Amino acid sequence: MKVKERYVFLECTICKNRNYTTHKRLKAAYKLEKKKYCRFCREHTVHKEKKL
Numbered sequence: 001m002k003v004k005e006r007y008v009f010l011e012c013t014i015c016k017n018r019n020y021t022t023h024k025r026l027k028a029a030y031k032l033e034k035k036k037y038c039r040f041c042r043e044h045t046v047h048k049e050k051k052l
């Protein structure tokens, strides 16, 4: 069975640059929030999901 997934951006909460894309399941109720390296801030920052 194929799981429906949707692509989302991961946006740096500091500089608002969209550094990553990822995908998550359509029915997922949670908001993605990940610590990732931002090349604009030059450090690890929290990235939040934004819709494509």
Ligand SMILES: [Zn+2]
Binding pocket: 012, 013, 014, 015, 016, 017, 038, 039, 040, 041, 042, 045
């Ligand atoms: Zn940043």
